[in-house]
Amino acid sequence: MEGNLPQQQCHPVTTAIEKDDLVIPIIDFGPFLHGTPADKHEVAMSVVHAFKTSGFLYLSNHGVPPSVVSHVFGTSARFFARPQAQKDSLCWTTPQANRGYVKTGQEKLRTVEEDDGDNDDDDVAESRSIPDLKETMEIGREGVAGLPNRWPEHLDAAGQEFKAVMLSFFERCKALHTAVMRAIALGMHLPEHYFDSSVDAGDNNLRLLHYPAVDKRVFRDNPWQVRAGEHSDYGSITLLFQDGRGGLQVRSPRGTFVDATPVADTVVVNAGDLLARWSNDTIKSTRHRVVEPPRVVVEDGKDDDDDDTGVYPDRYSIAYFCNPNNDQMIEAIPGTYGEDIRPLKYPGITAGDYLVQRLTATY
Ligand SMILES: O=C(O)CCC(=O)C(=O)O
Numbered sequence: 001m002e003g004n005l006p007q008q009q010c011h012p013v014t015t016a017i018e019k020d021d022l023v024i025p026i027i028d029f030g031p032f033l034h035g036t037p038a039d040k041h042e043v044a045m046s047v048v049h050a051f052k053t054s055g056f057l058y059l060s061n062h063g064v065p066p067s068v069v070s071h072v073f074g075t076s077a078r079f080f081a082r083p084q085a086q087k088d089s090l091c092w093t094t095p096q097a098n099r100g101y102v103k104t105g106q107e108k109l110r111t112v113e114e115d116d117g118d119n120d121d122d123d124v125a126e127s128r129s130i131p132d133l134k135e136t137m138e139i140g141r142e143g144v145a146g147l148p149n150r151w152p153e154h155l156d157a158a159g160q161e162f163k164a165v166m167l168s169f170f171e172r173c174k175a176l177h178t179a180v181m182r183a184i185a186l187g188m189h190l191p192e193h194y195f196d197s198s199v200d201a202g203d204n205n206l207r208l209l210h211y212p213a214v215d216k217r218v219f220r221d222n223p224w225q226v227r228a229g230e231h232s233d234y235g236s237i238t239l240l241f242q243d244g245r246g247g248l249q250v251r252s253p254r255g256t257f258v259d260a261t262p263v264a265d266t267v268v269v270n271a272g273d274l275l276a277r278w279s280n281d282t283i284k285s286t287r288h289r290v291v292e293p294p295r296v297v298v299e300d301g302k303d304d305d306d307d308d309t310g311v312y313p314d315r316y317s318i319a320y321f322c323n324p325n326n327d328q329m330i331e332a333i334p335g336t337y338g339e340d341i342r343p344l345k346y347p348g349i350t351a352g353d354y355l356v357q358r359l360t361a362t363y
Pocket residue numbers: 207209228233240242248288289290317318319
């Protein structure tokens with residue numbers, strides 16, 4: 001269903017963000033996981049409506065307990081606090097593997113080809129030359145022949161715990177991915193289990209992100225400096241857990257960047273380019289970036305940090321990039337194309353080939 005959905009068919013949703021024509025809802029996923037078929041259907045309609053309009057939503061009651069999320073954040077912070085040489089010994093190697101530690105500056109999110117034309121060439125060149133202020137740890141599906149994860153397990157007991165915590169979290173996120181794909185199927189008038197066999201391998205990628213503390217002057221003196229450059233995600237959907245710092249921004253239909261403020265105990269879910277392609281562009285893969293935390297305006301009308309001195313504290317986030325199975329042929333989902341609807345826009349491609357192409361352009 002295109003455009004506005006009649007409200008009565010939607011599960012009641014709260015609006016988290018509404019600015020410059022960008023509306024991002026908070027959707028209670030509990031009734032999808034535990035409710036009646038009618039509950040499930042309503043939630044599914046809300047989820048697909050959000051993916052077709054903003055491409056972003058927040059899910060509450062998503063089934064991953066807050067205590068688990070907080071333990072994963074702690075484990076991630078302890079990993080990034082390791083000496084640089086230890087982290088470098090686990091470094092990311094190839095797009096095919098896409099596993100390991102990525103130091104500041106290794107990933108180039110904003111590419112000239114992808115620029116949308118509202119900057120002149122000099123600006124783009126300048127923005128490209130400034131690395132993101134982040135380091136990441138990429139964890140892929142465990143047990144793939146020839147593509148080992150780069151665990152710190154040989155280093156010490158904390159390294160072994162890291163592996164156990166991340167493997168268990170990977171499985172929890174995989175279950176949530178399957179559930180969200182079921183919601184998408186129902187919301188697109190397909191059988192609930194339509195996508196199950198296309199995503200059951202779990203060819204997903206768990207990315208731990210650390211944005212180090214940074215002197216406020218770095219942002220003040222360089223208008224191009226960001227923590228993570230503007231991009232869209234490549235896969236089907238992303239489950240994004242943020243800490244309370246803020247800084248994530250989503251491109252609005254008007255072209256402005258709108259703060260996607262952290263909402264406690266929710267996961268941000270956004271559609272990626274492969275889901276947009278799979279849905280014949282009925283679902284939106286919306287661009288986003290991470291900048292310094294938003295300014296808080298205090299009562300006298302002044303910013304809380306008018307003097308621009310000091311540092312912005314560290315920010316941590318966890319992105320679980322969900323993908324179809326590597327060998328899944330991505331061809332437009334039934335109901336998204338046809339004579340009376342819209343033409344078929346893309347030839348088929350396997351998910352694995354598509355993702356390696358995108359990663360090759362990025363590193
Ligand atoms: O750190 C965040 O909040 C967003 C990270 C992100 O968009 C990404 O890694 O693709």
